Amino acid sequence: MAAAVAGFSPKSTHLHNPISFNGPHSSFLGGSLKSLCFQSKPRNKSSDFISLVVASASSRSSTNSSDGGRFYLNFTGFPFPLGPFLNRRTFRTEAVKDCIWLFEQEQALGFSSVSTNNRMTVIKLKSGGLWVHAPIAPTKECIQLVKELGAPVEYIILPTFAYEHKIFVGPFSRKFPRAQIWVAPRQWSWPLNLPLEFFGIFRAKTLKDEDMMTPWADEIEQKVLSSLEVGIGPYVEVAFYHKHSRTLLITDAVIFVPRRPPDCISKESLLASAKNGLAVKLLSKGKEVPEEPVVDNKMNRQKGWERMVLQILFLGPSNLLEPNATFAQMSQKLIVSPIVKTLVFSKVPEKVRDWIDRITRDWRFKRIIPAHFSAPINASRSDFLAAFAFLDDLLGERYVTRPSLSLLFTSLMGKAASYFPPDDMRTLSSLDEFLVSVGVVKKTVSGQKR
Secondary structure, X not given: OOEEOOOOOOOEEEEOOOOOEEEEOOOOOOOOHHHHOOOOOOOOHHHHOOEEEEOOOOOEEEEOOXXXXXXXXXXXXXXXXXXXOOEOOOEEEEEEOOOXXXXXXXXXXXXXXXXXXXXXXXXXXOOOOEEEEOOXXXXXXXXXXXXXXXXXXXXXXXXXXXXXXXXXXXXXHHHOOOOEEEEOOOOOOOOOOOOHHHHOOOOOEEOOOOOOOOOXXXXXXXXXXXXXXXXXXXXXXXXXXXXXXXXXXXXOOOEEOOOOOOOOOOHHHHHHHHOOOHHHHHOEOOOOOOOOOOOOOXXXXXXXXXXXXXXXXXXXXXXOOOOHHHXXXXXXXXXXXXXXXXXXXXXXXXXXXXXXXXXXXXXXXXXXXOOOOOOOEEOOHHHHHHHOOHHHHHHOHHHOOOOHHHHHHHHHHHHHHHOOOHHHHHHHHHHHHHHHHXXXXXXXXXXXXX
């Protein structure tokens, strides 16, 4: 179990460093194998009429001191423990002025050199209280940054069954004992299906689909994706819509990979990923891998980030030695992670299509906040639909309900978003075939066979 250790309470400093990303539109983690465990191209003419832009942050905050109150001990996780094991730095960003804040920490995969960011979103309600989505590790620094918002935490939300979000809910809630805990339905874990109490989550209420009786229903609506068994268990994720700011909150359904690494990922992690280790030697397309020291510079940090992203998206990409070509194709656009698409959504496309259609029909959002990679993302309903264009191929024409003109527009955008380089998909496709053969996941639904 994760445990927070109290330390010095530092002050915060505010860094004004807005970041924006522009790139061609087409249809994690973001997705990662976690969902089954516990739980760019260069600018072209098409980008002239549609593009995604990651909204600039108005301010960033983190604390500075000898240890920063960042100590947090966690060695749990299956099949890989979730790092960092001892130290987690927290960054706070104001996404919507006086309304929505993003809190980010680095999240590493076991003892590897692969990291991404894990995001908690905090919304200030009309009551003056705070609504906390997908808590992160409650370090001294993190809790101080929450308290600096000057409002009580009223609700703590677990929007998924996934382990890396579930593990922090109990410890975080103990920092705010008066807050109500609400969790996604059908919680489960693997290889042992443990009750919520094992994770330190007590007296939790269950989130229900389109429930208008929640205490926040006048301000935040919700829709539940609760699939049939995708293999060893169901995929469960709750989407939320903050009406005043027109913001869609997603956990792992979509991602937007930025060109540059998030601030919360340490230079040590980036440089470790830039080293030509065993993974690079195995995934180098047979090219000779030079043995050379890694110098701390911008180029090597970028190489480390690109290698991290490709391993998160594909598990075994075709060329880690020279990752920039594939990285350019996968970054700067709203996509469904290849792992989530292949191992989860392709198994239950009817359920996913119904969820996506209800979201785009009822909610007029203009930005999306996922739990990983970039956020907030300036994106419309058409952008969101385009990321899921692959569902039409799986389900066949009789499942398409949108008007023909809308379908054509979405299809054009969806081609690039659904395209993943075949060479990079080989390891993931082989893993899918193996998992199907041993009964861990279901077969992919085929619209043509149907």
